[in-house]
Amino acid sequence: MVVIRLSRGGAKARPFFNIVVADKRVRRDGRFIERIGFYNPIAKDNEESIRIAQDRLTYWRGVGAQASPTVERLIKQAADKTAPAAKAA
DSSP: OEEEEEEEEEETTEEEEEEEEEETTSOTTSOOSEEEEEEOTTOOTTSOOEEEOHHHHHHHHHTTOEEOHHHHHHHHHHHHHHHHHHHHO
16 A cells, blocks of 8 residues: 655754655655655744645545545645635735
């Protein structure tokens, strides 16, 4: 089964997560199929904290990939941030 999940990077006490598409059987920070975004939980106000390639997310969901609960929450959070920007333009 293919899953969309977080892969941890960064240093001790300074986490940084890549949003990756991977086989469920592979370890969390191991081999992945594609990197579709990132999440920086300690981003400052002027830095980007979440970026997700919506076209790739749509593709992977279309072929049956399941998102982890945390990634689902981040997808909704990213959609909320981009919605006001789209309305303003």
